Amino acid sequence: MTTIPGGTIRPHWFVRRDLDGFFGLALNNFVQILVIVGLTQGVLQFPAELVYGRILPGSALSLIVGNAYYSWLAYKQGCAEQRDDITALPYGINTVSLFAYIFLVMLPVRLQAIANGASSEQAAELAWQAGIVACLGSGIIELGGAWVADYLRRFAPRAALLSTLAGIALSFISLGFILRTYAHPVVAFLPLGIILLTYYGKVNFPVPGGLLAIISGTILAWGTGLLSWDGGQLTSVIAPIQFYIPKLWLGSLWEARTELISYFSIILPMGLFSLIGSLQNLESAEAAGDKFPATPALAVDGIGTLVAAFFGSCFPTTIYIGHPGWKDMGARIGYSWLNGLIMGIFCLTGTIGLLNYFIPVDSSMAIVLWIGIVIVTQSFTATPLHHAPAVVMGLLPGIAAWGALIAKNTLRAAGLGNPDAPFSEALIPGFEASDTFITGAFALEQGLILSAMILAAMTVHIIEQEFGKAALWTLGAAVLSWLGLMHAYRWTPGDTVLQIGWGAGSTWAAGYLLLTILLVYVQWTHKKQPQAETEEVEI
Numbered sequence: 347m348t349t350i351p352g353g354t355i356r357p358h359w360f361v362r363r364d365l366d367g368f369f370g371l372a373l374n375n376f377v378q379i380l381v382i383v384g385l386t387q388g389v390l391q392f393p394a395e396l397v398y399g400r401i402l403p404g405s406a407l408s409l410i411v412g413n414a415y416y417s418w419l420a421y422k423q424g425c426a427e428q429r430d431d432i433t434a435l436p437y438g439i440n441t442v443s444l445f446a447y448i449f450l451v452m453l454p455v456r457l458q459a460i461a462n463g464a465s466s467e468q469a470a471e472l473a474w475q476a477g478i479v480a481c482l483g484s485g486i487i488e489l490g491g492a493w494v495a496d497y498l499r500r501f502a503p504r505a506a507l508l509s510t511l512a513g514i515a516l517s518f519i520s521l522g523f524i525l526r527t528y529a530h531p532v533v534a535f536l537p538l539g540i541i542l543l544t545y546y547g548k549v550n551f552p553v554p555g556g557l558l559a560i561i562s563g564t565i566l567a568w569g570t571g572l573l574s575w576d577g578g579q580l581t582s583v584i585a586p587i588q589f590y591i592p593k594l595w596l597g598s599l600w601e602a603r604t605e606l607i608s609y610f611s612i613i614l615p616m617g618l619f620s621l622i623g624s625l626q627n628l629e630s631a632e633a634a635g636d637k638f639p640a641t642p643a644l645a646v647d648g649i650g651t652l653v654a655a656f657f658g659s660c661f662p663t664t665i666y667i668g669h670p671g672w673k674d675m676g677a678r679i680g681y682s683w684l685n686g687l688i689m690g691i692f693c694l695t696g697t698i699g700l701l702n703y704f705i706p707v708d709s710s711m712a713i714v715l716w717i718g719i720v721i722v723t724q725s726f727t728a729t730p731l732h733h734a735p736a737v738v739m740g741l742l743p744g745i746a747a748w749g750a751l752i753a754k755n756t757l758r759a760a761g762l763g764n765p766d767a768p769f770s771e772a773l774i775p776g777f778e779a780s781d782t783f784i785t786g787a788f789a790l791e792q793g794l795i796l797s798a799m800i801l802a803a804m805t806v807h808i809i810e811q812e813f814g815k816a817a818l819w820t821l822g823a824a825v826l827s828w829l830g831l832m833h834a835y836r837w838t839p840g841d842t843v844l845q846i847g848w849g850a851g852s853t854w855a856a857g858y859l860l861l862t863i864l865l866v867y868v869q870w871t872h873k874k875q876p877q878a879e880t881e882e883v884e885i
């Protein structure tokens with residue numbers, strides 16, 4: 347904190363604990379960029395020039411723009427509120443859109459181009475153009491929605507917003523990383539212990555806990571043979587290293603403009619999910635004590651995505667889940683701008699592969715695991731105690747979606763999920779014979795952000811005996827389901843994906859409509875009862 351004459355407080359641009367926050371946030375973005383490089387070169391067969399010369403420079407600019415703005419916004423808020431403990435909003439590449447645009451937009455375009463006689467290079471060019479157009483569409487939706495999203499924030503109960511994030515944090519972050527921790531215990535247990543001791547045990551090590559965890563994990567990974575020297579692999583990761591100057595690709599966007607309509611059914615929900623997810627993360631930040639103006643925060647989220655598209659990246663950006671964790675960690679402003687700077691350098695110089703060669707994810711994942719724990723904890727502690735059932739309801743879609751992912755990955759590992767052995771409804775009886783109703787998991791997987799928020803909000807209003815308000819949420823769920831923005835899915839050879847269309851989710855829409863009628867009936871006939879004086883529940 348800096349105090350200038352007259353007593354005005356100005357927050358520091360960097361504090362010691364920002365280093366810990368940087369390692370955690372950078373790990374998130376680092377993993378996303380590694381996935382981009384791996385999937386674009388492996389699945390889409392993009393040449394190195396396309397990945398390192400177009401996609402990564404565009405990603406670099408989007409990360410720099412967003413992290414710079416959110417750092418400045420936190421500094422401005424700190425000055426306005428005379429506080430030195432404000433934590434900047436975490437920001438990075440949108441994981442959900444990353445996978446959606448690779449497998450549901452770019453891969454189909456590539457395969458169709460190959461089927462039409464295009465060469466691999468031509469197909470890659472067309473697929474990349476479709477990707478940047480999809481990214482552009484997401485940016486437009488995010489930017490346009492910034493001016494109305496705050497109304498939703500005021501309308502939705504806090505439990506509805508926070509529990510949605512908690513479901514994702516519990517499943518895709520916490521469960522995913524705890525499995526990897528126990529898969530490599532000799533490497534991962536020590537970093538996990540360091541993180542828990544630092545942030546829960548309040549132990550002060552000679553160096554920041556996050557840095558110590560990464561150093562110890564890296565030494566153990568190389569010492570135990572989890573990582574080993576491979577000269578050929580090292581040569582391949584050094585080859586792309588050079589400085590890449592970002593370029594505007596407006597001509598390519600214009601050439602591929604028709605893809606905006608062709609893949610609108612994918613682009614629209616991705617843009618909406620990103621908008622709502624960012625809104626929920628703003629609510630999470632406010633619950634942790636840092637309130638940011640919603641409209642500019644969300645608008646810059648959209649602008650970052652537009653910058654990515656204009657400069658060649660196919661992947662939208664978003665306000666990240668995890669603000670309470672960074673705040674509890676002691677990170678303030680510096681972790682954000684430092685993340686944008688360092689990740690920008692890696693993307694603009696082609697050195698991201700070299701970093702991955704020397705530092706394993708296992709050495710850093712304990713930080714992200716801890717962030718997931720903080721988010722789940724906050725969903726209970728930052729909401730009224732008697733709303734806890736609503737929080738639990740909001741957790742369930744995320745857990746179900748993670749279960750669906752695990753089930754499909756298991757099938758793929760068994761040799762299914764390819765053109766020779768495609769996924770189909772024939773798989774369902776085998777699951778149901780073991781009392782696993784996998785179709786319910788597939789349904790909850792589609793639009794899980796929306797369904798989690800609706801279930802939690804409905805439950806909050808039922809607890810408060812506001813049955814008419816609960817009915818509005820279930821009516822909205824019926825409409826979204828009917829349009830296919832929730833629950834409706836279709837089979838592809840290797841996945842189940844969202845099915846958008848008039849009446850696509852009619853079964854779920856009918857169920858929600860019946861529930862709406864029940865709630866309206868109860869609103870008319872029920873006399874509100876006083877809340878119990880005690881919040882303890884006997885079981």
